[in-house]
Amino acid sequence: MISPGDFHARLVSRGISLFTGVPDSLLKNFCACVEDASAQGQHVIAANEGNAVAIALGHHLATGKRALVYMQNSGLGNSVNPLTSLAHAQVYRVPMLLVVGWRGEPGVPDEPQHVMQGRVTPSQLELLEIPHWILEADSDIDAVLDQAFSALDASNAPVALLVRKDAFADYRSSRKPDRKAHLGREQALRQLLALAGDALVVSTTGKTSREVFELRVEAGTAQRDFLTVGGMGHTSSIALGVALGNPERQVVCLDGDGSALMHLGAMAIIGDLKPGNLLHVLLNNAAHESVGGQPTVAGGMDFRAISLACGYAAYERAGDEAGIEAAWQRLASAPGPALLEIDISVGSRADLGRPTSSPEENKLAFMRFAR
Numbered sequence: 001m002i003s004p005g006d007f008h009a010r011l012v013s014r015g016i017s018l019f020t021g022v023p024d025s026l027l028k029n030f031c032a033c034v035e036d037a038s039a040q041g042q043h044v045i046a047a048n049e050g051n052a053v054a055i056a057l058g059h060h061l062a063t064g065k066r067a068l069v070y071m072q073n074s075g076l077g078n079s080v081n082p083l084t085s086l087a088h089a090q091v092y093r094v095p096m097l098l099v100v101g102w103r104g105e106p107g108v109p110d111e112p113q114h115v116m117q118g119r120v121t122p123s124q125l126e127l128l129e130i131p132h133w134i135l136e137a138d139s140d141i142d143a144v145l146d147q148a149f150s151a152l153d154a155s156n157a158p159v160a161l162l163v164r165k166d167a168f169a170d171y172r173s174s175r176k177p178d179r180k181a182h183l184g185r186e187q188a189l190r191q192l193l194a195l196a197g198d199a200l201v202v203s204t205t206g207k208t209s210r211e212v213f214e215l216r217v218e219a220g221t222a223q224r225d226f227l228t229v230g231g232m233g234h235t236s237s238i239a240l241g242v243a244l245g246n247p248e249r250q251v252v253c254l255d256g257d258g259s260a261l262m263h264l265g266a267m268a269i270i271g272d273l274k275p276g277n278l279l280h281v282l283l284n285n286a287a288h289e290s291v292g293g294q295p296t297v298a299g300g301m302d303f304r305a306i307s308l309a310c311g312y313a314a315y316e317r318a319g320d321e322a323g324i325e326a327a328w329q330r331l332a333s334a335p336g337p338a339l340l341e342i343d344i345s346v347g348s349r350a351d352l353g354r355p356t357s358s359p360e361e362n363k364l365a366f367m368r369f370a371r
Helices: 002-012 025-039 049-062 073-087 112-127 141-155 185-196 208-218 235-245 257-262 265-273 301-308 322-330 357-368
Strands: 016-021 043-044 066-072 096-101 132-135 159-163 201-205 253-256 278-284 314-318 338-343
Touching: 002 016, 002 141, 002 159, 016 049, 025 043, 025 066, 025 096, 049 066, 049 073, 049 096, 049 112, 066 073, 066 132, 073 096, 073 112, 096 132, 096 338, 112 132, 112 159, 132 141, 141 159, 159 265, 185 208, 185 253, 185 322, 201 208, 201 235, 201 357, 235 253, 235 257, 235 265, 235 278, 253 257, 257 278, 265 278, 265 301, 301 314, 301 338, 314 322, 322 338
Parallel strands: 016 043, 016 066, 066 096, 096 159, 132 159, 201 253, 253 278, 278 338, 314 338
Antiparallel strands: none
């Protein structure tokens, strides 16, 4: 396997002076190493992959140097616009190295939401006219980097490394979490689902939807929640569509801080349309937990000011079960949209499973419950 520290050192020696992107489970060991090894301002965990490409472009404008942009292959969609309309060789011609985790690679078992994306990723890079090379556990790193950087020198435009599963060796970060919250997400979700009753629940991607599914199984409740197993950042917009389409039912959006940050503008649209039946729950652990626990900036953000400035009718915050109960009761008697921010700790059960139903089965079950 590839040593994350050795790989990082080789990139720096070749002139990479900024690392930015959105964490990915296949790249988590590399990302953790980058966080440890980077000085202030040399590593930026971006809100979404398009932001990261733009940050890399700005870095090149200011310094003439090259940046590395890391992402999961699902994030290519967020990056297409700046890659084609800004960085491309026929526009501003900006060199950058993309490091892309290849989820859903054909022949490698993965979750349903990654299968189609994994199948089309190589052809997607080709369509974007981005030369790419495969990086795997037994790759000759210097040979791969020689080819990639030679192309980077020749084109002055983006090139990519497509990283296979288990390419990087384990890396133990020296970072210590400074999160003071003590409430576990699963504990919070158990209480929220009980309080929600017959509300229509839309839950975000990652461990939140996995825990929601298992809690329903534990309670013997028929499947009825929409589990947004892909499409990170779009959970609140899905919930908005549900709330507008079914104004007679309460809609509860179970969102995460990384998801909310990815497309924060969705909150402004919710606030402008003012769906009175929408309760937006933000489970904030200030981390991209599902893909390695890298920090987000959400721990220092004032979501009360943000939500109210966006037009939300109310805001509450809680950090324990009693606080959740009290906040829920206050919001239940007020018109929405409302934001309930819940401070949670990082961590989940080691034996946490995944939904056993297919995405389509989940969709149909939710639709039946919604009518």
